[in-house]
Amino acid sequence: VLTSHPDASTPTGSHVPPLSSVAAGEQRSDVGARLTDVHLLAPRLRVEERQLLAAFSARGVEATLADPTHIAVPLASPQSSVTALALDRGLATADAALLAALLAQGGTLVVNRAATARLLADRLAFLRHMIVAEIPVPQTTVAFGERATSRALSELGYPALLLPVSVDASNPPARAHDADAGEALVEHRRMLGHESLVLVQRNVLGTRLRLVVVGAAVVGVEVVRQGSDGALQYEEYQPLSPALATVGERVIGRLGSGVYEIQVVESINGPVVTGAGNLVDFRSLSAAGIDVAGLIADFALAQLAKHDTRVETGLETQHG
Amino acid sequence: VLTSHPDASTPTGSHVPPLSSVAAGEQRSDVGARLTDVHLLAPRLRVEERQLLAAFSARGVEATLADPTHIAVPLASPQSSVTALALDRGLATADAALLAALLAQGGTLVVNRAATARLLADRLAFLRHMIVAEIPVPQTTVAFGERATSRALSELGYPALLLPVSVDASNPPARAHDADAGEALVEHRRMLGHESLVLVQRNVLGTRLRLVVVGAAVVGVEVVRQGSDGALQYEEYQPLSPALATVGERVIGRLGSGVYEIQVVESINGPVVTGAGNLVDFRSLSAAGIDVAGLIADFALAQLAKHDTRVETGLETQHG
Numbered sequence: 283v284l285t286s287h288p289d290a291s292t293p294t295g296s297h298v299p300p301l302s303s304v305a306a307g308e309q310r311s312d313v314g315a316r317l318t319d320v321h322l323l324a325p326r327l328r329v330e331e332r333q334l335l336a337a338f339s340a341r342g343v344e345a346t347l348a349d350p351t352h353i354a355v356p357l358a359s360p361q362s363s364v365t366a367l368a369l370d371r372g373l374a375t376a377d378a379a380l381l382a383a384l385l386a387q388g389g390t391l392v393v394n395r396a397a398t399a400r401l402l403a404d405r406l407a408f409l410r411h412m413i414v415a416e417i418p419v420p421q422t423t424v425a426f427g428e429r430a431t432s433r434a435l436s437e438l439g440y441p442a443l444l445l446p447v448s449v450d451a452s453n454p455p456a457r458a459h460d461a462d463a464g465e466a467l468v469e470h471r472r473m474l475g476h477e478s479l480v481l482v483q484r485n486v487l488g489t490r491l492r493l494v495v496v497g498a499a500v501v502g503v504e505v506v507r508q509g510s511d512g513a514l515q516y517e518e519y520q521p522l523s524p525a526l527a528t529v530g531e532r533v534i535g536r537l538g539s540g541v542y543e544i545q546v547v548e549s550i551n552g553p554v555v556t557g558a559g560n561l562v563d564f565r566s567l568s569a570a571g572i573d574v575a576g577l578i579a580d581f582a583l584a585q586l587a588k589h590d591t592r593v594e595t596g597l598e599t600q601h602g
Numbered sequence: 603v604l605t606s607h608p609d610a611s612t613p614t615g616s617h618v619p620p621l622s623s624v625a626a627g628e629q630r631s632d633v634g635a636r637l638t639d640v641h642l643l644a645p646r647l648r649v650e651e652r653q654l655l656a657a658f659s660a661r662g663v664e665a666t667l668a669d670p671t672h673i674a675v676p677l678a679s680p681q682s683s684v685t686a687l688a689l690d691r692g693l694a695t696a697d698a699a700l701l702a703a704l705l706a707q708g709g710t711l712v713v714n715r716a717a718t719a720r721l722l723a724d725r726l727a728f729l730r731h732m733i734v735a736e737i738p739v740p741q742t743t744v745a746f747g748e749r750a751t752s753r754a755l756s757e758l759g760y761p762a763l764l765l766p767v768s769v770d771a772s773n774p775p776a777r778a779h780d781a782d783a784g785e786a787l788v789e790h791r792r793m794l795g796h797e798s799l800v801l802v803q804r805n806v807l808g809t810r811l812r813l814v815v816v817g818a819a820v821v822g823v824e825v826v827r828q829g830s831d832g833a834l835q836y837e838e839y840q841p842l843s844p845a846l847a848t849v850g851e852r853v854i855g856r857l858g859s860g861v862y863e864i865q866v867v868e869s870i871n872g873p874v875v876t877g878a879g880n881l882v883d884f885r886s887l888s889a890a891g892i893d894v895a896g897l898i899a900d901f902a903l904a905q906l907a908k909h910d911t912r913v914e915t916g917l918e919t920q921h922g
Contacts, residue, residue: 351747427671
């Protein structure tokens with residue numbers, strides 16, 4: 283059972299409804315109303331969330347915003363949630379994956395599924411999956427301490443990346459162009475008390491792309507550039523090449539269907555997969571004429587129809 | 603393949619050998635020598651590690667110390683490790699569980715197994731396992747943000763604990779005796795930027811005990827007290843009561859065999875399991891006449907014999 287503070291309001295002032303009305307003491311019996319219980323897990327309404335609300339509305343479904351930071355889940359109460367569908371609209375982090383697992387345990391269909399969300403949040407698990415599937419990834423060493431990090435840097439060469447094992451906005455990857463910068467990074471990590479595991483990765487050179495996945499299909503490809511302010515910018519790209527299409531298919535084969543982006547570098551040796559993440563930003567694709575919000579709503583509602591059938595026939599499996 | 607810096611030395615100055623001699627270019631062919639490749643994963647020699655080295659030596663096996671912070675594992679090289687057996691001698695953390703998984707992938711038998719180590723490192727996963735097995739645990743709510751934490755505290759009541767989901771020496775659990783202290787903790791977490799998931803738990807009152815597990819048996823019980831300096835002290839306890847024996851058996855049924863401690867509070871309603879951890883400290887039990895080091899060496903070597911048989915007969919399964 284999920285509870286949300288009754289006074290919960292978003293930073294922009296719009297009201298966020300309780301994620302579960304059971305917790306508020308208002309027992310729901312109208313199972314037919316479940317289809318309208320669609321929540322976008324986001325603290326505030328961005329362009330993408332407005333497009334999603336409109337897309338659901340156009341399909342006769344009222345979706346609402348729910349701030350995940352207001353959610354508290356009692357561990358020992360596996361009561362059914364009355365939220366039919368939850369779309370995670372934030373960065374895929376370990377916390378978000380745990381929330382997806384707990385919501386799924388309560389009977390909510392979560393997009394992305396907890397298993398997929400975990401792979402988006404955990405760089406080491408993601409890379410291991412890619413390696414098992416023989417999908418090209420950058421050469422990577424797992425270093426368990428400062429000394430191991432220095433050695434891995436000198437062995438892999440420059441430019442190099444230090445990647446925290448967990449995706450975390452407050453602890454982004456760091457890039458070093460040469461040995462001096464590399465040693466400065468190691469020293470910086472020590473000062474910050476980050477003496478733990480880090481992924482040391484060869485920084486593959488080439489055009490940075492993202493393949494945008496909705497359902498089990500690549501619905502768009504964009505070039506990713508970092509603006510002078512550090513923010514990412516997305517630009518239209520030529521149609522999907524056969525090599526990229528193959529990479530997309532194989533990654534989707536490992537991550538499963540969902541709504542996410544696959545990060546790829548087009549190197550001189552072909553496409554190399556560098557990561558994956560939740561599809562938080564897609565306004566550039568919408569502007570280019572791809573109805574991403576509509577595709578997401580269609581996918582999520584189709585999943586929900588299947589999910590409800592499984593629940594009714596007792597075939598429900600736990601995602602977490 | 604595992605590598606260790608050739609100049610690696612412990613803080614106490616004693617030499618730590620490379621964890622894998624393959625990495626140093628010295629290909630091993632003598633499979634018969636594998637039994638002597640036993641590593642204690644620890645940065646330095648404590649009383650417990652000295653006792654373990656002596657216990658292995660008494661069984662004709664030379665064990666050595668290996669500093670885990672010197673270990674670097676290339677992700678894409680699933681070459682066999684030449685380390686037959688590794689005993690994790692540190693706090694069970696997420697990093698330690700990942701190291702166990704990577705070592706196991708290279709063919710090393712790790713104590714504790716990666717799956718067990720993960721449950722010792724992840725408080726949420728541990729509690730979910732206990733709840734599934736209907737083992738009594740404190741009432742716990744998973745709070746995904748500051749507002750949810752405040753609400754969970756007021757709902758669960760005081761005294762209360764805030765537990766990070768991952769075991770981490772630099773981020774210990776915090777206790778609040780009343781609502782003022784609780785709100786101060788929430789505020790403190792916000793100041794530190796810890797706005798993420800936290801477990802809010804009712805602090806169960808009673809005698810704190812630990813059940814010490816080696817293999818699949820409880821080999822000792824101790825009272826745990828916190829000294830004025832914050833350090834934990836262990837004292838002898840009466841023989842295992844039937845209620846405690848049952849709790850021990852059921853927890854071992856979930857965690858599997860290994861070397862660890864189960865944390866229990868003897869409440870007025872009977873024993874409540876509050877956590878589990880790697881068995882880092884056991885000198886108090888040794889002093890009380892229980893040969894913990896000998897039991898660990900016997901267990902680990904017996905596991906190794908089974909493990910080698912599995913490898914030879916092709917029945918090896920991946921622990922990670």
